[in-house]
Amino acid sequence: MLVEETQAQASSATAQAHALLQDRVVATYLIETAFSLEYAAEVIAGEQSCGTFVAVPGETAALKDRHGARVISIKPLGAVSAPSLEGATAPHSARVASRYERGEVTISFPFHNIGPSIPNLLTTVAGNLYELQQVSGLRLVDLDLPASFAKRYPGPAFGIEGTRRLAGVDGRPLIGTIIKPSIGLMPDEIRPLIRDLACAGLDFAKDDELNGNAPYAPLAERVAVVMDEINRAADKTGKKMMYAFNITGDVDDLRRGHDLVRDAGGTCVMVAINSVGFAGLSYLRQHCELPIHGHRAMYGALARYPMLGIGFTAYQKICRLAGVDHLHVSGLGSKFYQSDEEVSQSILDCLTPLYGDYRVMPAVSSAQWAGSAVDTYARTDTIDLLHLAGGGIIAHPGGIAEGVRSMQQGWEAAMAGIEIGDYAATHSELKAAIEKFVV
Amino acid sequence: MLVEETQAQASSATAQAHALLQDRVVATYLIETAFSLEYAAEVIAGEQSCGTFVAVPGETAALKDRHGARVISIKPLGAVSAPSLEGATAPHSARVASRYERGEVTISFPFHNIGPSIPNLLTTVAGNLYELQQVSGLRLVDLDLPASFAKRYPGPAFGIEGTRRLAGVDGRPLIGTIIKPSIGLMPDEIRPLIRDLACAGLDFAKDDELNGNAPYAPLAERVAVVMDEINRAADKTGKKMMYAFNITGDVDDLRRGHDLVRDAGGTCVMVAINSVGFAGLSYLRQHCELPIHGHRAMYGALARYPMLGIGFTAYQKICRLAGVDHLHVSGLGSKFYQSDEEVSQSILDCLTPLYGDYRVMPAVSSAQWAGSAVDTYARTDTIDLLHLAGGGIIAHPGGIAEGVRSMQQGWEAAMAGIEIGDYAATHSELKAAIEKFVV
Numbered sequence: 056m057l058v059e060e061t062q063a064q065a066s067s068a069t070a071q072a073h074a075l076l077q078d079r080v081v082a083t084y085l086i087e088t089a090f091s092l093e094y095a096a097e098v099i100a101g102e103q104s105c106g107t108f109v110a111v112p113g114e115t116a117a118l119k120d121r122h123g124a125r126v127i128s129i130k131p132l133g134a135v136s137a138p139s140l141e142g143a144t145a146p147h148s149a150r151v152a153s154r155y156e157r158g159e160v161t162i163s164f165p166f167h168n169i170g171p172s173i174p175n176l177l178t179t180v181a182g183n184l185y186e187l188q189q190v191s192g193l194r195l196v197d198l199d200l201p202a203s204f205a206k207r208y209p210g211p212a213f214g215i216e217g218t219r220r221l222a223g224v225d226g227r228p229l230i231g232t233i234i235k236p237s238i239g240l241m242p243d244e245i246r247p248l249i250r251d252l253a254c255a256g257l258d259f260a261k262d263d264e265l266n267g268n269a270p271y272a273p274l275a276e277r278v279a280v281v282m283d284e285i286n287r288a289a290d291k292t293g294k295k296m297m298y299a300f301n302i303t304g305d306v307d308d309l310r311r312g313h314d315l316v317r318d319a320g321g322t323c324v325m326v327a328i329n330s331v332g333f334a335g336l337s338y339l340r341q342h343c344e345l346p347i348h349g350h351r352a353m354y355g356a357l358a359r360y361p362m363l364g365i366g367f368t369a370y371q372k373i374c375r376l377a378g379v380d381h382l383h384v385s386g387l388g389s390k391f392y393q394s395d396e397e398v399s400q401s402i403l404d405c406l407t408p409l410y411g412d413y414r415v416m417p418a419v420s421s422a423q424w425a426g427s428a429v430d431t432y433a434r435t436d437t438i439d440l441l442h443l444a445g446g447g448i449i450a451h452p453g454g455i456a457e458g459v460r461s462m463q464q465g466w467e468a469a470m471a472g473i474e475i476g477d478y479a480a481t482h483s484e485l486k487a488a489i490e491k492f493v494v
Numbered sequence: 495m496l497v498e499e500t501q502a503q504a505s506s507a508t509a510q511a512h513a514l515l516q517d518r519v520v521a522t523y524l525i526e527t528a529f530s531l532e533y534a535a536e537v538i539a540g541e542q543s544c545g546t547f548v549a550v551p552g553e554t555a556a557l558k559d560r561h562g563a564r565v566i567s568i569k570p571l572g573a574v575s576a577p578s579l580e581g582a583t584a585p586h587s588a589r590v591a592s593r594y595e596r597g598e599v600t601i602s603f604p605f606h607n608i609g610p611s612i613p614n615l616l617t618t619v620a621g622n623l624y625e626l627q628q629v630s631g632l633r634l635v636d637l638d639l640p641a642s643f644a645k646r647y648p649g650p651a652f653g654i655e656g657t658r659r660l661a662g663v664d665g666r667p668l669i670g671t672i673i674k675p676s677i678g679l680m681p682d683e684i685r686p687l688i689r690d691l692a693c694a695g696l697d698f699a700k701d702d703e704l705n706g707n708a709p710y711a712p713l714a715e716r717v718a719v720v721m722d723e724i725n726r727a728a729d730k731t732g733k734k735m736m737y738a739f740n741i742t743g744d745v746d747d748l749r750r751g752h753d754l755v756r757d758a759g760g761t762c763v764m765v766a767i768n769s770v771g772f773a774g775l776s777y778l779r780q781h782c783e784l785p786i787h788g789h790r791a792m793y794g795a796l797a798r799y800p801m802l803g804i805g806f807t808a809y810q811k812i813c814r815l816a817g818v819d820h821l822h823v824s825g826l827g828s829k830f831y832q833s834d835e836e837v838s839q840s841i842l843d844c845l846t847p848l849y850g851d852y853r854v855m856p857a858v859s860s861a862q863w864a865g866s867a868v869d870t871y872a873r874t875d876t877i878d879l880l881h882l883a884g885g886g887i888i889a890h891p892g893g894i895a896e897g898v899r900s901m902q903q904g905w906e907a908a909m910a911g912i913e914i915g916d917y918a919a920t921h922s923e924l925k926a927a928i929e930k931f932v933v
Contacts, residue, residue, distance in 0.1 A: 175742055186831055
């Protein structure tokens with residue numbers, strides 16, 4: 056039925072294969088299985104390349120050699136007595152087993168199966184894998200992508216350096232806030248708040264992720280009011296606060312929102328990455344003349360169960376490739392589920408080189424206040440971050456200007472290695488913050 | 495600091511609120527918490543509307559009334575002794591509890607917080623909820639959306655009726671296959687396979703989700719070869735097989751891929767919904783002149799753990815709104831993790847009316863063969879589905895034409911209520927399928 060492979064065709068295919076196979080996508084998974092790790096790894100490799108549930112004509116050795124995924128390494132990580140996920144099978148068609156092996160499995164896929172496309176990459180390295188009965192746990196934990204991806208996707212247009220340049224901040228983290236209440240302020244109610252924030256010398260402010268182009272306060276109206284106040288403050292103080300306008304929406308909305316912000320003199324746009332999807336994000340990057348502040352809302356659905364989904368190390372590489380300049384990582388001591396260890400690692404992930412300088416600025420957020428600087432700096436030893444405090448600035452007992460000052464003082468203390476209580480003795484804004492936020 | 499509300503403003507705001515609040519988005523969650531269900535529900539409502547971790551100025555009663563999410567109902571579902579997710583807290587700042595309540599919680603959000611935007615809807619009804627420490631489990635299980643969404647999103651352009659019309663199939667399910675091996679066939683190797691499939695009277699065939707616009711066999715080359723064979727067969731037999739070309743890619747790829755397929759006389763395009771994201775999918779729908787075959791690769795990452803993510807009932811509504819015409823639901827007796835009950839419910843979900851006729855054709859797939867018809871029909875009582883058998887057709891011992899015939903016979907038996915073994919006694923293709931695929 057299929058074209059028969061002649062000797063000549065086969066050897067030409069082999070030569071071609073050698074040329075093509077230099078580039079491979081490497082994916083690392085945490086898996087759990089009632090089978091042997093070796094067997095499960097082969098099932099994963101087969102499912103995401105040439106295989107189906109039964110041998111089919113045309114599945115030749117040459118085809119498998121050219122297009123098959125390959126198991127590179129298997130590292131056993133011990134066993135558990137119950138499956139982490141439902142719907143898993145066990146050897147000999149059993150529904151349960153008494154032992155489920157865990158391991159880290161690394162698999163490579165031919166680049167020429169995929170092409171330089173984030174969507175097709177996702178289908179290959181994640182895709183149907185989560186559905187397999189042969190695993191009772193599967194999480195994509197890391198990715199290593201060939202340079203061909205960097206040719207197609209230019210990555211962050213501004214990154215850390217570009218963001219610092221636009222915000223005019225060196226030698227310390229950018230300090231920022233989120234407009235609160237998250238949603239509900241009318242444009243006229245936002246105006247005095249922005250004025251206070253910008254005049255207080257804040258580096259950065261942003262819309263809440265909930266606040267996109269809502270009918271009660273359309274983006275165009277908010278942009279006009281916010282930029283008017285930011286520009287007025289800049290005229291007075293010489294410092295132009297960076298504001299990340301939430302332009303999350305459909306493809307046309309992204310472009311329209313971006314142009315609106317750019318034309319009003321804005322210096323940042325924000326998108327909820329998972330709400331839009333990677334095709335939308337890449338589209339925005341292609342047309343974008345401003346830093347993209349990447350919010351990871353909904354990432355918890357992909358990540359909170361440790362034996363499922365996509366780990367942050369893999370996730371943030373895709374986000375960086377698609378072109379975000381800032382990426383949310385939660386915060387130490389936050390109101391969210393992540394441990395401080397996980398948040399610290401996420402910060403470091405964002406700062407790990409990828410294709411030269413695809414580094415992005417981690418946006419540290421959620422229940423942050425002046426004192427959060429100490430742990431954050433101690434654990435990560437970096438000042439290349441965007442430290443966002445919503446209530447931690449806006450609800451400071453001395454008002455916004457003192458809230459901003461308290462955040463700066465928190466970082467001064469952290470960077471100088473001075474105990475925060477000691478530093479507060481001579482810095483009243485920090486002292487007031489400690490009294491308010493330490494419960 | 496904020497504009498003071500005068501009496502007059504307050505009463506005007508109230509009048510406005512009444513007008514605006516007619517439309518609300520209603521979301522239903524399965525939750526688990528160490529706190530009371532009532533408290534957890536209020537935390538969810540607060541997090542996704544006006545709240546932050548501390549009270550802030552401007553959070554007035556009028557604002558909360560106008561923009562707050564509201565808990566509509568709470569249905570207790572019993573308790574468990576251990577948390578389903580990590581990172582959950584318990585009352586009085588404890589890290590663990592001895593009892594975690596489960597319940598179904600329904601919450602409504604003002605439409606005017608969101609606007610008619612799928613991305614902003616996702617940020618609101620899912621978004622940061624998965625991150626909350628106050629829950630040890632959270633899954634979005636259903637959504638009820640106001641009509642304003644239907645004004646913005648036209649839904650499936652073809653749906654069940656349009657697909658049947660284009661494929662020329664009435665009175666039974668569409669029978670289809672997936673080109674296997676999933677990846678690796680060169681255009682010249684696909685040619686005879688397509689010829690055999692189209693000449694065998696198959697209704698539908700599709701690319702594997704792994705096979706997009708791969709460098710080894712670019713979409714343009716595959717479209718040319720596949721449509722050439724389909725058109726030749728149609729000239730001979732009068733029946734034009736529908737072929738879903740996988741155009742998954744970035745926004746520009748989607749448009750280019752669609753135009754390529756349309757210009758070659760193709761009748762269907764396919765996208766991996768989660769790889770592209772909803773903004774990309776809606777963009778495609780806006781420009782699309784062909785049915786969109788929606789593959790749900792990666793959905794398992796959002797769904798396999800029962801106390802996390804997004805349930806299919808909610809998920810498929812968003813897919814339908816965004817405009818897919820066909821939607822994958824796995825298959826009964828599949829190689830994937832879903833139970834037969836879950837697959838049956840997914841089929842019925844796709845067929846449940848939404849905004850009049852936003853129904854989509856469920857694509858039943860994964861380890862399907864002729865015999866799968868019996869259970870599928872018995873459990874769902876519908877013929878409005880696309881029954882896909884990859885190996886089940888291509889690996890049929892009598893070849894493709896017999897494989898197709900066996901699938902048709904499976905449905906004839908199922909619809910006539912004849913035991914499949916009895917029907918096979920007089921139908922040799924079905925008999926051969928049973929001998930091959932019943933293990």
